[in-house]
Amino acid sequence: DTGVSQDPRHKITKRGQNVTFRCDPISEHNRLYWYRQTLGQGPEFLTYFQNEAQLEKSRLLSDRFSAERPKGSFSTLEIQRTEQGDSAMYLCASSLAVSGEKLFFGSGTQLSVL
Amino acid sequence: DQQVKQNSPSLSVQEGRISILNCDYTNSMFDYFLWYKKYPAEGPTFLISISSIKDKNEDGRFTVFLNKSAKHLSLHIVPSQPGDSAVYFCAASAGGGSEKLVFGKGMKLTVNP
Numbered sequence: 001d002t003g004v005s006q007d008p009r010h011k012i013t014k015r016g017q018n019v020t021f022r023c024d025p026i027s028e029h030n031r032l033y034w035y036r037q038t039l040g041q042g043p044e045f046l047t048y049f050q051n052e053a054q055l056e057k058s059r060l061l062s063d064r065f066s067a068e069r070p071k072g073s074f075s076t077l078e079i080q081r082t083e084q085g086d087s088a089m090y091l092c093a094s095s096l097a098v099s100g101e102k103l104f105f106g107s108g109t110q111l112s113v114l
Numbered sequence: 115d116q117q118v119k120q121n122s123p124s125l126s127v128q129e130g131r132i133s134i135l136n137c138d139y140t141n142s143m144f145d146y147f148l149w150y151k152k153y154p155a156e157g158p159t160f161l162i163s164i165s166s167i168k169d170k171n172e173d174g175r176f177t178v179f180l181n182k183s184a185k186h187l188s189l190h191i192v193p194s195q196p197g198d199s200a201v202y203f204c205a206a207s208a209g210g211g212s213e214k215l216v217f218g219k220g221m222k223l224t225v226n227p
Binding site: 004040041042043044045048056091093102103104105106107108 | 218
């Protein structure tokens with residue numbers, strides 16, 4: 001399967017703990033995106049990378065959030081000192097840096113903060 | 115504020131009939147629009163897109179119509195099939211590409227056999 005892969009699928013943590021999610025994009029895609037989706041809402045943009053460069057971050061991405069994409073391949077999203085409001089589905093997507101190119105989404109990581 | 119609005123949370127249609135899903139947007143800078151379909155426990159899957167230089171794009175049973183003056187787009191599914199039952203998201207971007215998509219809240223479509 002050559003789709004976007006996310007790990008883990010589910011994560012339950014206690015408030016105050018740190019969590020890290022991983023995303024493996026489609027291999028030839030040079031753009032990688034992180035979105036967050038809460039119940040009853042559409043996905044909200046968090047950040048995106050072109051190769052290893054993080055080109056844009058949403059104001060939703062507080063200081064407790066950090067994303068990396070070393071070597072322009074896989075990406076990690078870390079949340080420090082988790083809060084109950086961080087509970088959401090975290091979606092990763094990838095695309096080619098071509099105008100009009102669609103995003104391919106992974107199945108997401110469902111985070112529950114207790 | 116919600117820049118992309120899907121005002122109807124759900125729609126139920128009979129198999130074989132037409133499904134019409136509506137979407138409104140407020141940002142006049144948006145120039146590229148997409149529809150995504152999402153099944154439970156899966157990520158959104160791209161369905162169809164349209165650039166602002168067009169007013170219609172067709173792909174098999176799916177057609178998207180864009181009315182720029184009204185800032186409105188719609189997705190038509192003809193004929194509807196039970197497998198089309200899913201949540202449909204309208205999304206938009208400025209700058210002609212798929213980066214930083216702004217999504218609506220989604221609409222749940224149920225196609226009854």
